[in-house]
Amino acid sequence: MSDNTITFTIDGKEVQGVPGQKIMEAADAAGVYIPRLCHHKDLPPRGHCRLCVVKVDGRPKSSCTIPIEDGMQVENDTEELNEHRRMVLEMMFVEGNHFCPSCESSGNCELQAEGYRLGMITPTLPYIESHREMDATHPDIFVNRDLCILCGRCVRASAIQDGKTVFAFEGRGIHKVITVNAEHGLGETLMDVADAAASVCPTGCLHTKRLGYTIPVGQRKYDHRPIGSDIEQAAH
Numbered sequence: 712m713s714d715n716t717i718t719f720t721i722d723g724k725e726v727q728g729v730p731g732q733k734i735m736e737a738a739d740a741a742g743v744y745i746p747r748l749c750h751h752k753d754l755p756p757r758g759h760c761r762l763c764v765v766k767v768d769g770r771p772k773s774s775c776t777i778p779i780e781d782g783m784q785v786e787n788d789t790e791e792l793n794e795h796r797r798m799v800l801e802m803m804f805v806e807g808n809h810f811c812p813s814c815e816s817s818g819n820c821e822l823q824a825e826g827y828r829l830g831m832i833t834p835t836l837p838y839i840e841s842h843r844e845m846d847a848t849h850p851d852i853f854v855n856r857d858l859c860i861l862c863g864r865c866v867r868a869s870a871i872q873d874g875k876t877v878f879a880f881e882g883r884g885i886h887k888v889i890t891v892n893a894e895h896g897l898g899e900t901l902m903d904v905a906d907a908a909a910s911v912c913p914t915g916c917l918h919t920k921r922l923g924y925t926i927p928v929g930q931r932k933y934d935h936r937p938i939g940s941d942i943e944q945a946a947h
C-alpha cells in the first residue's frame with residue numbers, strides 16, 4: 712500500500728484502504744461482508760435502505776456512503792446491529808406483498824437472501840397488505856410494485872447508465888411507489904430489456920417476461936451459498 716494507506720478496524724480486525732473509499736468498499740476488499748440492498752457495485756451509493764448501517768466510533772452510519780478515516784473503529788457483525796437489520800427487513804416484507812414460495816425470484820432474490828443470512832424467520836410486525844398497481848404494459852418487462860423495496864437502483868441505473876430516466880419515485884411515506892415517466896406505463900417509455908435498469912432490481916419487482924423458471928429451484932444463486940459469501944471467500 713502507498714503512503715496514503717488508511718488503517719482502521721472492523722469488529723477489531725485491522726483493515727486498510729485508500730482515501731475516498733467508502734467503508735463498505737474497503738470492507739469488501741478485506742473480505743468482510745456488510746449486509747446491503749440499495750447498494751450496487753456499478754452505481755453511486757445513495758443510502759436508501761439502511762441495511763448497511765454500522766457503528767463508527769459508537770455512532771450509527773451508512774457504510775455504503777461514509778468514507779473511511781484513519782483510526783476509525785467500525786462495528787459490523789454485532790447482535791445489536793443485526794437486530795436492527797432484521798427489523799429493517801421485516802418492514803420491507805410487511806410493507807410489500809412477499810410470498811416467497813410462489814415467487815419466480817425465489818433463490819435469486821437479495822431481499823430473501825439477506826433475510827436468510829440475518830436469521831429473519833417471519834415478520835413479527837403486522838402486514839400492511841399493500842395492493843400497488845402492477846405494470847405489464849411493456850412487451851418484455853413487468854413491474855410488480857408489491858415486491859418493490861424502494862431501493863432506487865433502477866432509478867440510478869436508468870438515469871446514469873442508460874441515460875433515459877425511465878424510473879422515479881412518486882408519493883411519500885407509505886404511499887411512496889416506483890413510477891415511470893409515461894402516462895400509460897412502462898410500455899410507453901424508451902425502456903429496453905437490454906438496459907442496465909432491467910437487471911439491477913434486488914427483488915422480483917422488475918422482471919423479464921417469458922423467463923419464468925429457466926433456472927430450476929435448487930440451482931439458483933443463493934440456494935447453496937449465502938449472500939455475501941463471494942466477498943468473504945474472495946479474500947481467502
Ligand code: SF4
Pocket residue numbers: 808809810811812814815816817818820821822823858914915916
Ligand atoms: S421478491 Fe424476494 S422476498 Fe419478495 S416474494 Fe419474491 S423471493 Fe420473496
Ligand code: SF4
Pocket residue numbers: 858859860861862863864865866889911912913914916917
Ligand atoms: S423496482 Fe426494484 S430496483 Fe427499482 S426501486 Fe423497486 S426494488 Fe429497487
Ligand code: FES
Pocket residue numbers: 746747748749750757758759760761762763764773774775776
Ligand atoms: S446499502 Fe447502504 S443504505 Fe442501502
